[in-house]
Amino acid sequence: MNIIETALPGVLIIEPRVFGDARGFFMETWNADAFRKAGLDLQFVQDNHSRSQKGVLRGLHFQNPGPQGKLVRVTKGAVFDVAVDLRWSSPHFGKWVGVELSAQNQRMFWVPEGFAHGFLTLEDDTDFLYKCTAPYAPQSEHTLAWDDPAVGIEWPAIGMAPIISDKDARGLSLANVLVFP
Template sequence: MKYEKLAIPDVVLITPQVFGDERGFFMETFHQSDFEQHCGNYQFVQDNHSKSKQGILRGLHYQHAKPQGKLVRVTQGEVFDVAVDLREQSPTFGQWIGEYLNSCNKKMLWVPPGFAHGFYVMSEEAEFQYKCTDYYHPGSEFSLLWSDEALNIEWPLVNGKLPQLSVKDDKECAFSWQHCPKF
């Protein structure tokens, strides 16, 4: 696997080595000691899998009291995946990074604890899988407003249409950048 530190160095793009032929393909999607060497000493305790239709935006989510690191990948379709640094002591505090993840490039993104995370579905539908370093804890979950002007995230909206959001991700429930709890 190739590990590439991005503009926010704690966020790492992981490209697996894929072995394919006329029968299909094989790839290793996780290797604990390699992951620790390139991303840090984290243990995963929960795996999640979601399926969404085109134009759905999930996020930007994070857990404040029980922050989760996430190793994310797409097994069907394509998403634009975003991480926002909420760590006040970080030199990249308030910055975001976005990557296209899809079932063809098979890339994964490591989003460490202390980041808000979300994704926008580009394809007709997408299946999104991720490993978490802490359990889901609804009492400490927050949503950062996806369209906050202070963040200026450049979402590649399909046909320029506004995304479909859950109630918790809508502007009535999500926090603006200036008011969201930070780390």
């Protein structure tokens, strides 16, 4: 696999080896030994799968306490996926990085603990899968406002306003959200 560092240390784009022929393709999306050899000694406890129509924006979510690291990928469709550094002591606090993930490019995105995470679907019927290092804990879940000008995420233009949940519409600004040390 090919690991690409992003502007935020620890947030990685992972390109798995894909073996294709006339029948289709095969790729290994998780191998603990291979990831460990690449410096990612991870233990996952939960897998999640969401399907969304074009224009759905989910996030920016995080848990504190009980932060989750997430290894995310798209198996159908495409998203613009974002991680925001919420570690107060980090020189990158409040900065974001985004990447397009799609069934076509088969990339994965590693979002470590201490980051808010969210995505905008770019195609209808997009299937988004992710592995988590900690279980979902609704009492510890928080939402950073997807449109906070202090963060300034440059979401791609999709020809419509994003569709967001009531919970995500109540996301807090960076100045008011519960950050990590």
